[in-house]
Amino acid sequence: MSKHDEKKITTLIVDDEDLARLVLRELIQTHPELVVVAECANGFEAVKAVAEHKPDLIYLDVQMPKLSGFDVLELIGTETAVIFVTAYDQYAMRAFEVHAVDYLLKPIGRERFEAALERAKSRLGEKIPLPPELAAAARPPKQFLERIVVRDGTRVTLIPVGKLDYVEAQDDYVALASEGKKHLKQQTIASLEACLDPDRFVRVHRSYVVNFERVARIEPYGKDSRLAILADGTRLPVSKTGYARLKTLLDQRT
């Protein structure tokens, strides 16, 4: 099976439940053009398997331990066609509808399976990127990110937002400073900022978002700008509007 046939579609199954993977495998087996290259029981395995096999198509369960289907999607990039699978998640289902993402509902019916597969096949060559706001759209309203997933090669790191000191924009990437280390992630600072609790994280500068609790003091610097000194001594530039945001938050808290 490892031999790559040009007409074959390499497929990955990701679901934490044995029986759920079994259903998918059975349905897939009725299509000889689909070749299952690996089955993964969690998100970490999935990230590794994607790097290793570079599959054309992934059946990806939404609810999984540690890394959800959305986390996996964030980490593997958008090169692969993804068909999400979920039992019941009203917010995820709405997000899929809004963004026209293929998805299957458990228990999976054959007709629905065929339709999703046909659609996915027609998109295989196009490499239409999945919208980056999909994960945010699938979160229940007023719920913010609790941890950030970062990938370095095949190694996945989870950073709880409480341990995030600040975020620095670097071109198409953001550098996440946490516990003295910096983790790079391909994301814009604006889209990350939108996922963070505004009562805890402040955009102090065009290129910086800071964890409010880490700010030790603010010092004047130059004519219109200031410096935020963090608890560990890091100095971050604060713009005029950034200073206003910090002050608003401070007033709210006191």
Add this chain to the structure above:
Amino acid sequence: MHPLLTPINRYGIYLLAWTPLAGILIYLMAVPGKLGWLDATVLVVPLCLIYQFVCLSAWYTCRATPLRGSSFLRLRFTHLAAAVIISFLWIQVARLLAYAFSEFHSFRGLNERFAPQIPVLFGVGFLLYLLSVASHYVILAIEDSRLAEARTMETSILARDAELKALKAQVNPHFLFNSLNSISALTSLDPAKAREMCILLAEFLRMTLGLGEKTSVPLSEELSLLHRYLAIEKVRFGARLRMEEDLQELSSSIDLPPLLLQPLVENAITHGIANLPDGGTVRLSGHSHNGRVLLAIENTFDPDSSSMRKSGLGLKNVRNRLEARYGKDASIRVSSENGNFRVELSFPADAAEVQN
């Protein structure tokens, strides 16, 4: 019915309030009016007795013209006109009375001596009636607020009842769809097991439906529901879900509110076990001590995940239901350390000790 006439002791208080008013009127007639104490008293006492009753009629005009919803002009016109008419009628009665008294030897000429006091009496009657109007508005306001309070109380009780009913009948859709998916997988892999799972699910659903009506169930019944729930989840999670149970010391005849343990076990699985790639253990233990039942549900969980904290809603429901059933006699304690989450319930073993 007029609020001052029932109950009867309220009417007594009303009459008592009139006594100083009558006293003042007697003084006005006797001293500045130069009628003499005896003349003033025989005239004023029956007049006041009549007038206190007449003043009660303000209740009806007040109710017909509520403060909120009537124009100020209309309010003023209604009550001023009523005051003028009623005090006019009142002085006619006073004149008749004075005339009748003057027929007696000892009160001869009372009607002539009384005549100059008629405008004073008219003024007093006018003011007394307006005072009565004001008092009636106060009474109406008090009654309104009391009614509103009773209504809010009633709705809050109704809401709580509805909430409890909804809680009992609640089956997590996620659980249901995942179970159906497991059955769908088993139909080809192991048809006998698929059938068994169908039956387990049907039994579980039937049991939860029947519980909506009951206020308490024997522990044995709650446990048999729990065992079905766990058996279904066991099929789904396989080796990832491990269970331990230590309830030998507990008499199965103990009563408890229905579906008290099930939401806690469901929390343990969905927020605990389901977040662990290698699974974990759900442990149910209990014993009775000094007429109290102590039950504990423990599970392993992922300390890095926030999911276990989200179990707060289910916990709150269980807490509310314990409180509704046992009042302050029940307690619930939640603790978590070293990746172990533990909920302890304690409540009276005796089902007769129902509070409320």
